Amino acid sequence: MDTLPLYRQLAIHYRQAIDAGTLAPGSRMPSLRALMDRHAVSLSTALQTCRHLERDGYLEARPRSGYFVRQPRRPACEPVSEPAVRLAEPARYVGIQERVTSIIAQGKQYPVQFNLAAASGACELYPAEALKQATIRALRNDPSVLTSSAPPMGSAALRSVLAERALPSRIVLGRDDIIITNGCIEALNLALRAVAQAGDVIAVESPTYYGLLQILEALGMKALEIPSSAQSGISVEALELAAQTYRDIKAVVVVPNFQNPLGAVMPDESKARLVAWCEANAIPLIEDDTYSLLGSTDTPLSAAKAWDRTGNVIHCASLHKTLAPGMRLGWISAGRWHERVAQLKHAQSRAQEVLLQLAVADFMGSSAYERYLRRLRLALRDQREQMIEAVATYFPEGTRLTPPQGGLILWVELPGRASSELLFERAMREGIAIAPGQMFSNSDRFDSCIRLSCGLPYTRELNTAMRTLGSLAAEC
Amino acid sequence: MDTLPLYRQLAIHYRQAIDAGTLAPGSRMPSLRALMDRHAVSLSTALQTCRHLERDGYLEARPRSGYFVRQPRRPACEPVSEPAVRLAEPARYVGIQERVTSIIAQGKQYPVQFNLAAASGACELYPAEALKQATIRALRNDPSVLTSSAPPMGSAALRSVLAERALPSRIVLGRDDIIITNGCIEALNLALRAVAQAGDVIAVESPTYYGLLQILEALGMKALEIPSSAQSGISVEALELAAQTYRDIKAVVVVPNFQNPLGAVMPDESKARLVAWCEANAIPLIEDDTYSLLGSTDTPLSAAKAWDRTGNVIHCASLHKTLAPGMRLGWISAGRWHERVAQLKHAQSRAQEVLLQLAVADFMGSSAYERYLRRLRLALRDQREQMIEAVATYFPEGTRLTPPQGGLILWVELPGRASSELLFERAMREGIAIAPGQMFSNSDRFDSCIRLSCGLPYTRELNTAMRTLGSLAAEC
Numbered sequence: 001m002d003t004l005p006l007y008r009q010l011a012i013h014y015r016q017a018i019d020a021g022t023l024a025p026g027s028r029m030p031s032l033r034a035l036m037d038r039h040a041v042s043l044s045t046a047l048q049t050c051r052h053l054e055r056d057g058y059l060e061a062r063p064r065s066g067y068f069v070r071q072p073r074r075p076a077c078e079p080v081s082e083p084a085v086r087l088a089e090p091a092r093y094v095g096i097q098e099r100v101t102s103i104i105a106q107g108k109q110y111p112v113q114f115n116l117a118a119a120s121g122a123c124e125l126y127p128a129e130a131l132k133q134a135t136i137r138a139l140r141n142d143p144s145v146l147t148s149s150a151p152p153m154g155s156a157a158l159r160s161v162l163a164e165r166a167l168p169s170r171i172v173l174g175r176d177d178i179i180i181t182n183g184c185i186e187a188l189n190l191a192l193r194a195v196a197q198a199g200d201v202i203a204v205e206s207p208t209y210y211g212l213l214q215i216l217e218a219l220g221m222k223a224l225e226i227p228s229s230a231q232s233g234i235s236v237e238a239l240e241l242a243a244q245t246y247r248d249i250k251a252v253v254v255v256p257n258f259q260n261p262l263g264a265v266m267p268d269e270s271k272a273r274l275v276a277w278c279e280a281n282a283i284p285l286i287e288d289d290t291y292s293l294l295g296s297t298d299t300p301l302s303a304a305k306a307w308d309r310t311g312n313v314i315h316c317a318s319l320h321k322t323l324a325p326g327m328r329l330g331w332i333s334a335g336r337w338h339e340r341v342a343q344l345k346h347a348q349s350r351a352q353e354v355l356l357q358l359a360v361a362d363f364m365g366s367s368a369y370e371r372y373l374r375r376l377r378l379a380l381r382d383q384r385e386q387m388i389e390a391v392a393t394y395f396p397e398g399t400r401l402t403p404p405q406g407g408l409i410l411w412v413e414l415p416g417r418a419s420s421e422l423l424f425e426r427a428m429r430e431g432i433a434i435a436p437g438q439m440f441s442n443s444d445r446f447d448s449c450i451r452l453s454c455g456l457p458y459t460r461e462l463n464t465a466m467r468t469l470g471s472l473a474a475e476c
Numbered sequence: 477m478d479t480l481p482l483y484r485q486l487a488i489h490y491r492q493a494i495d496a497g498t499l500a501p502g503s504r505m506p507s508l509r510a511l512m513d514r515h516a517v518s519l520s521t522a523l524q525t526c527r528h529l530e531r532d533g534y535l536e537a538r539p540r541s542g543y544f545v546r547q548p549r550r551p552a553c554e555p556v557s558e559p560a561v562r563l564a565e566p567a568r569y570v571g572i573q574e575r576v577t578s579i580i581a582q583g584k585q586y587p588v589q590f591n592l593a594a595a596s597g598a599c600e601l602y603p604a605e606a607l608k609q610a611t612i613r614a615l616r617n618d619p620s621v622l623t624s625s626a627p628p629m630g631s632a633a634l635r636s637v638l639a640e641r642a643l644p645s646r647i648v649l650g651r652d653d654i655i656i657t658n659g660c661i662e663a664l665n666l667a668l669r670a671v672a673q674a675g676d677v678i679a680v681e682s683p684t685y686y687g688l689l690q691i692l693e694a695l696g697m698k699a700l701e702i703p704s705s706a707q708s709g710i711s712v713e714a715l716e717l718a719a720q721t722y723r724d725i726k727a728v729v730v731v732p733n734f735q736n737p738l739g740a741v742m743p744d745e746s747k748a749r750l751v752a753w754c755e756a757n758a759i760p761l762i763e764d765d766t767y768s769l770l771g772s773t774d775t776p777l778s779a780a781k782a783w784d785r786t787g788n789v790i791h792c793a794s795l796h797k798t799l800a801p802g803m804r805l806g807w808i809s810a811g812r813w814h815e816r817v818a819q820l821k822h823a824q825s826r827a828q829e830v831l832l833q834l835a836v837a838d839f840m841g842s843s844a845y846e847r848y849l850r851r852l853r854l855a856l857r858d859q860r861e862q863m864i865e866a867v868a869t870y871f872p873e874g875t876r877l878t879p880p881q882g883g884l885i886l887w888v889e890l891p892g893r894a895s896s897e898l899l900f901e902r903a904m905r906e907g908i909a910i911a912p913g914q915m916f917s918n919s920d921r922f923d924s925c926i927r928l929s930c931g932l933p934y935t936r937e938l939n940t941a942m943r944t945l946g947s948l949a950a951e952c
Contacts, residue, residue: 097819097823101819118625120625123620123623123624124620126622126623127623128619128620128622128623129619131622131623132615132616132619132622135611135615135622135831136612136615139608139611139612140608143604143605143608144599144600144604144802145802146602146604146607146608146611146800146802146803146832147599147602147603147604147607147800147801147802148599148801148802149594149596149801149802150801150802150804181825182658182825182826182828183825183826185823185824185825185826186824186825186826189823189824189825193694197674197696198673198674211823214819214822214823215823215824217823218669218819218820218823218824219823220673324622324623325623325624325625325626326620326621326622326623326624326625326626326829326830326831327622327829328626328825328826328827328828328829329829343573343577343690343694344694346690347573347661347665347687347690347691347693347694347695348661348662348665348691348694348824349657349658349659349661349662349665349804349825350658350659350661350662350804351804352658352804353802353803353804353805353829353832354802355611355802355832356622356829356831
């Protein structure tokens with residue numbers, strides 16, 4: 001935060017006050033003079049602060065009266081509607097691989113200038129220099145780190161730090177409850193292999209991350225899609241209802257915090273109910289908790305595992321989104337399936353190499369990590385808000401979007417019968433990559449939706465690209 | 477090689493001459509004076525050379541006559557007998573996990589001083605400093621290497637080097653035929669998942685690497701064990717015979733060069749015949765070619781894939797044994813299953829992190845790599861020969877061992893009905909870990925065998941441990 005210009009720091013301060021209701025809509029923003037006195041800043045800085053907040057839709061200037069608090073312009077997009085609870089569709093073998101492959105192949109025909117398809121942050125958001133230094137330190141501390149066998153379950157130092165860092169999510173783990181994996185994807189594979197086999201039915205959110213559908217397809221499992229909303233994630237009622245019809249559900253997989261692609265956070269009571277229901281029905285609950293640190297505020301979100309009393313919840317996560325996309329470091333805490341997962345990890349790929357684990361343990365154990373994380377959160381919050389504003393400004397009337405409180409993506413519902421596939425094709429020709437809705441379900445229910453990344457810094461060029469995308473959306 | 481003392485270099489030179497038959501058994505070794513003149517060395521160096529060769533069993537000193545060439549003492553161990561070809565046992569679900577877990581658990585009760593159980597080299601054999609420097613260079617060349625997404629199929633630079641380095645094994649690959657994996661274990665998993673599914677029968681060598689049996693068990697596949705010999709590896713005749721009974725073999729998995737645990741190298745005609753038979757019967761052939769660079773000589777060994785004309789051979793390998801046990805870098809060239817394997821890798825664990833791939837590409841592309849490899853081969857050859865000599869000297873009469881021409885391990889058959897399990901337990905109490913024969917098969921056929929690592933430098937302490945092991949073997 002200390003590297004941001006002063007006016008940005010002040011703007012963030014007041015934005016938080018507005019979000020928290022400390023400054024209510026309609027109330028008067030402190031005058032420029034008051035800002036100068038209160039924060040010991042120049043007139044220019046005070047003015048920039050207010051203009052920045054105005055640009056972001058937090059303030060409006062009233063002639064001769066100064067600045068007043070308004071609601072951010074975001075509500076110009078109506079929130080995505082809460083789906084009616086309905087019985088889930090029949091479970092079936094997922095057929096997503098072909099669909100995703102074909103989309104990716106199409107995408108490769110054009111050079112991408114703006115990658116809004118990936119759920120990842122721009123490289124410059126991540127602490128390259130600190131990680132480089134930590135890696136060099138780790139190499140110098142133990143020159144034989146690359147030539148000795150890697151510890152089977154992962155570096156004890158990293159697992160200790162992860163256990164400690166999990167406490168704010170209300171997860172209490174020992175380091176030996178954690179196994180380091182080749183990313184969260186491997187963790188999810190191990191979790192699914194531990195509790196189910198080919199042919200089994202797995203309940204997932206709908207829409208859900210296409211990577212999960214690809215995993216299920218590769219393992220020969222069936223996906224049962226459970227209605228989920230941008231407001232509160234998976235509908236536990238719908239799951240309970242579906243289970244009356246599909247009595248052979250072998251696991252439930254959810255992303256409880258900043259769900260991909262909806263951006264939803266499950267309310268705590270919903271997490272508690274889901275954990276209790278899974279436990280009561282002896283159905284393992286697998287959670288992918290990769291995004292929970294990317295919220296707008298420092299207030300930590302609870303993992304579903306926080307309510308786990310019997311080891312029925314398998315917690316998976318990774319550092320790709322929060323620390324280093326290139327490091328491929330994930331982990332799994334498999335509760336009562338710990339031994340089984342350890343065996344499967346051993347049989348599937350043995351240990352992960354340890355050098356980068358040591359580097360990450362070093363960095364994550366320092367206060368620099370917390371400062372970095374705060375910067376990342378603020379940068380992402382800015383980018384999200386600017387992207388939301390761009391959708392509100394440039395996309396056709398009737399476009400729906402529920403502003404997420406964190407994460408790297410926006411889920412946008414185009415009006416009417418708009419085809420996201422068509423938009424995808426046309427946008428690709430303009431060098432803009434987006435993720436069309438049909439990647440996130442086996443059904444055609446999301447064909448008018450798109451997922452947009454908020455990972456890129458909101459530059460003038462990106463603004464132009466968003467304007468182009470909005471115009472194209474109006475024609476699809 | 478240039479870091480070895482002069483007398484060791486000379487000893488290696490003459491050992492090669494003896495092995496090649498240039499100096500025949502019974503012939504006179506050049507006199508000390510001749511050695512001094514020919515190589516411009518001191519008397520002390522010439523003497524040390526001859527004593528070293530004497531100690532290794534290559535020369536014998538005859539009073540007043542000087543040194544004469546003898547056969548190395550290795551034949552004191554009789555070679556492991558070539559098994560009679562017989563119909564393979566019924567395929568069955570492997571049950572190795574429990575057995576191996578129980579062995580490992582037993583092992584953990586005692587502190588290990590001498591780990592002769594692992595098929596890996598001592599840390600100091602590997603080029604820690606060069607890899608460290610290459611890693612630091614890679615970090616400095618591209619500071620964002622850890623914070624950018626990793627390339628899905630692996631670093632193009634590494635894949636190019638691997639393709640080039642595969643040429644001496646007579647494998648012709650483009651870099652895009654290669655996918656980088658989390659070690660050879662992941663490569664084998666992907667290969668098996670690409671061509672078979674749970675319940676399928678897979679033909680494997682017998683004895684075979686227990687890791688392969690663990691993979692099959694974890695994937696729910698059945699292992700059909702095919703007799704294999706220390707002289708020539710898998711018996712293709714036995715495989716052909718077995719296939720008449722078991723018509724549903726879905727794949728064959730072999731380690732054609734320095735097989736684990738036998739140390740066998742399949743003769744080229746045998747490789748050719750196996751490849752042709754698999755092709756004719758539409759059975760995919762999966763080879764694990766991890767050890768082929770660890771031969772006594774620079775002469776490269778051909779991979780089975782060298783005979784592949786139709787993409788029916790899936791080639792898997794890794795750098796754990798030849799370059800860096802801690803790096804977890806393997807790769808797969810899956811022939812006609814390339815696309816399927818790429819999809820499975822994506823679904824199973826996504827890309828490998830790229831930093832260490834860049835470091836390895838840098839090092840493997842340099843001439844320092846070749847010099848290192850030569851040193852490694854010579855060091856391992858020394859260690860193998862000293863271990864062989866120790867078995868010959870200290871183990872009970874009737875012990876059988878076929879000296880392997882490369883690799884990291886010895887397969888030792890104890891005389892009579894000796895129990896390797898008992899030996900394992902007793903050796904563990906002395907701080908000596910060995911791998912008992914029952915780890916390498918679902919049958920009890922190898923209960924009197926042990927696998928010994930040649931990865932450790934042959935110190936005085938190791939010599940004492942081998943003497944202890946030999947005495948224990950006489951009592952089991």
